[in-house]
Amino acid sequence: MTSRERPSEDGLIARFFAPLAGEGAFGLKDDAACLSPRPGHDLVLTTDALVESVHFLPEDSPASIARKALGVNVSDLAAKGADPTGFLLSLALPESWTEAWLAGFAAGLGEASREFSCPLLGGDTVKAKGALSLSVTAVGEVPAGKMVHRMNARMGDIICVTGTIGDAALGLRLRTAPSWAENLSADEKAHLADRYLHPRPRYRLARAVREHAHAAMDVSDGLAGDLTKMMRVSGVSALVEGERVPFSTAVSKAVAVDPNLFDLAVTGGDDYEILCTVPDKNLDSFMKEADSVGIMVSAIGRVVAGHELPVFRIDGTERRYDAGSFSHF
Amino acid sequence: MTSRERPSEDGLIARFFAPLAGEGAFGLKDDAACLSPRPGHDLVLTTDALVESVHFLPEDSPASIARKALGVNVSDLAAKGADPTGFLLSLALPESWTEAWLAGFAAGLGEASREFSCPLLGGDTVKAKGALSLSVTAVGEVPAGKMVHRMNARMGDIICVTGTIGDAALGLRLRTAPSWAENLSADEKAHLADRYLHPRPRYRLARAVREHAHAAMDVSDGLAGDLTKMMRVSGVSALVEGERVPFSTAVSKAVAVDPNLFDLAVTGGDDYEILCTVPDKNLDSFMKEADSVGIMVSAIGRVVAGHELPVFRIDGTERRYDAGSFSHF
Numbered sequence: 001m002t003s004r005e006r007p008s009e010d011g012l013i014a015r016f017f018a019p020l021a022g023e024g025a026f027g028l029k030d031d032a033a034c035l036s037p038r039p040g041h042d043l044v045l046t047t048d049a050l051v052e053s054v055h056f057l058p059e060d061s062p063a064s065i066a067r068k069a070l071g072v073n074v075s076d077l078a079a080k081g082a083d084p085t086g087f088l089l090s091l092a093l094p095e096s097w098t099e100a101w102l103a104g105f106a107a108g109l110g111e112a113s114r115e116f117s118c119p120l121l122g123g124d125t126v127k128a129k130g131a132l133s134l135s136v137t138a139v140g141e142v143p144a145g146k147m148v149h150r151m152n153a154r155m156g157d158i159i160c161v162t163g164t165i166g167d168a169a170l171g172l173r174l175r176t177a178p179s180w181a182e183n184l185s186a187d188e189k190a191h192l193a194d195r196y197l198h199p200r201p202r203y204r205l206a207r208a209v210r211e212h213a214h215a216a217m218d219v220s221d222g223l224a225g226d227l228t229k230m231m232r233v234s235g236v237s238a239l240v241e242g243e244r245v246p247f248s249t250a251v252s253k254a255v256a257v258d259p260n261l262f263d264l265a266v267t268g269g270d271d272y273e274i275l276c277t278v279p280d281k282n283l284d285s286f287m288k289e290a291d292s293v294g295i296m297v298s299a300i301g302r303v304v305a306g307h308e309l310p311v312f313r314i315d316g317t318e319r320r321y322d323a324g325s326f327s328h329f
Numbered sequence: 330m331t332s333r334e335r336p337s338e339d340g341l342i343a344r345f346f347a348p349l350a351g352e353g354a355f356g357l358k359d360d361a362a363c364l365s366p367r368p369g370h371d372l373v374l375t376t377d378a379l380v381e382s383v384h385f386l387p388e389d390s391p392a393s394i395a396r397k398a399l400g401v402n403v404s405d406l407a408a409k410g411a412d413p414t415g416f417l418l419s420l421a422l423p424e425s426w427t428e429a430w431l432a433g434f435a436a437g438l439g440e441a442s443r444e445f446s447c448p449l450l451g452g453d454t455v456k457a458k459g460a461l462s463l464s465v466t467a468v469g470e471v472p473a474g475k476m477v478h479r480m481n482a483r484m485g486d487i488i489c490v491t492g493t494i495g496d497a498a499l500g501l502r503l504r505t506a507p508s509w510a511e512n513l514s515a516d517e518k519a520h521l522a523d524r525y526l527h528p529r530p531r532y533r534l535a536r537a538v539r540e541h542a543h544a545a546m547d548v549s550d551g552l553a554g555d556l557t558k559m560m561r562v563s564g565v566s567a568l569v570e571g572e573r574v575p576f577s578t579a580v581s582k583a584v585a586v587d588p589n590l591f592d593l594a595v596t597g598g599d600d601y602e603i604l605c606t607v608p609d610k611n612l613d614s615f616m617k618e619a620d621s622v623g624i625m626v627s628a629i630g631r632v633v634a635g636h637e638l639p640v641f642r643i644d645g646t647e648r649r650y651d652a653g654s655f656s657h658f
Contacts, residue, residue, distance in 0.1 A: 043365075
């Protein structure tokens with residue numbers, strides 16, 4: 001198919017994106033979306049951009065790219081205690097796009113959108129001059145005044161993290177320098193690869209986060225770096241028990257073979273887990289609510305006084321990680 | 330300066346963007362913004378992306394690029410009858426960015442943001458793989474139920490357009506193939522060039538649009554093409570008196586020299602004027618309110634029955650323009 005036979009922007013919207021449109025999007029036939037938050041609720045807005053070869057690899061499937069673009073934004077909403085309302089998409093397509101690519105992208109986007117209850121509200125499609133890039137703005141809702149901030153960690157809070165840490169970083173490393181992975185099973189390798197490709201935003205935990213956490217953010221730039229950012233803006237520090245950092249079987253095996261991979265696991269990006277601090281009195285309820293929505297939460301340490309970098313105690317040593325050891329920028 | 334000496338993403342945000350942050354943006358130190366629309370109001374959301382060499386030229390100043398990115402989005406809000414609340418910015422910077430470039434960008438963005446009363450709510454900065462690109466999501470407010478739609482033009486409505494048409498298209502042509510412009514004065518050329526570089530979003534007209542227009546959209550892809558889109562989704566057609574299409578002195582002179590430039594003026598993009606349809610009974614009030622905020626409005630034709638392409642009557646001929654004659658995609 002030549003590019004001359006490809007649909008116009010309007011044709012493309014009608015065919016691929018209009019089926020994903022939610023309430024207030026007017027079937028994507030208007031120039032803007034219209035939202036009325038429920039009475040007594042605030043809207044939470046966040047935006048994250050993804051660029052080929054920075055946030056995903058050129059060979060990744062269009063469905064995976066779409067899912068990741070929406071997932072990383074829904075992850076931000078969840079960490080703020082917000083339930084998804086919808087999203088807007090800016091898509092910069094390189095010259096070489098095909099209808100098959102776009103059909104796969106829209107299918108992946110639709111599936112993720114339905115799973116996260118986060119419909120499409122609007123967007124823009126433009127020509128890229130260079131690699132594919134896309135930007136999502138996600139909108140969510142919280143009861144008024146209940147958005148959970150990054151800067152509100154308090155001394156004595158328990159530091160909690162959802163799911164497992166380091167899978168995505170090792171999943172990416174698996175694709176670029178896999179020598180350390182010889183003792184992993186095919187299933188374990190597949191798990192790591194999938195965690196890099198497909199963030200699992202913890203949207204089901206939004207309510208528990210807003211009811212029980214003092215501070216929260218999602219872990220996108222590595223646990224150590226993001227914890228440092230949270231402690232710094234809160235004016236405190238942290239003590240983390242390294243052996244409590246939740247690792248999947250695959251990461252545990254990898255770290256057992258090469259202990260240096262511990263550092264990669266806690267500094268690598270793309271976890272899209274929720275990091276939060278919870279006061280002692282709320283911990284049981286928080287854990288129970290997390291359990292009731294099927295999300296594992298691990299208490300990994302405590303907020304302490306001070307302005308130093310957080311400490312990770314591991315095998316009798318204390319490690320500190322420079323902030324910014326990983327960045328998508 | 331080498332790239333190693335450039336600030337981190339957080340440093341860059343603190344230095345260049347935090348000063349532009351509005352209420353609910355938490356000084357850009359959190360992961361999301363929080364908005365509470367005024368009681369009895371809806372939020373209007375729109376997103377538009379800009380790519381170097383597609384929406385602006387590589388030699389354009391960073392301040393102009395910033396102003397355009399925000400301006401085209403505020404233009405969309407105005408056409409929906411919405412007053413700006415704020416915006417989110419995704420910025421994909423090529424390897425070659427410098428602090429001087431970013432300082433210019435932030436200065437232009439700040440100036441436009443203050444002029445349009447549209448503060449920064451959040452954003453994301455990433456590495457581009459290729460040319461500079463940026464995406465803005467703008468948020469505005471309308472009294473509940475008052476967003477003005479594209480698809481609501483009714484037979485008999487007067488077709489109105491703000492400002493002047495074709496300046497930006499000729500401004501762009503001036504930079505690529507200027508032979509037709511020999512009889513223009515330096516001031517006239519500067520006017521055209523400026524209109525391409527610097528959209529003038531008609532945000533002051535938002536209230537009049539929502540109070541008096543049946544249908545509205547902003548003219549970004551050419552008057553003829555955008556009118557066609559509006560008529561098509563409204564299930565009607567239009568008859569436009571070509572000599573009533575408002576031209577600046579510069580465009581009038583250009584068209585006098587080369588009548589074919591009329592077609593370029595009404596099909597070229599980047600006008601960022603408001604196109605709307607107003608019932609006869611509202612026309613006087615609409616014109617008066619536009620006048621009171623210093624915005625020229627021209628009645629250029631009428632909505633008629635039918636499903637054909639709109640007709641432009643000019644010099645005794647009737648011209649129709651294929652939809653999609655201009656597109657940024």
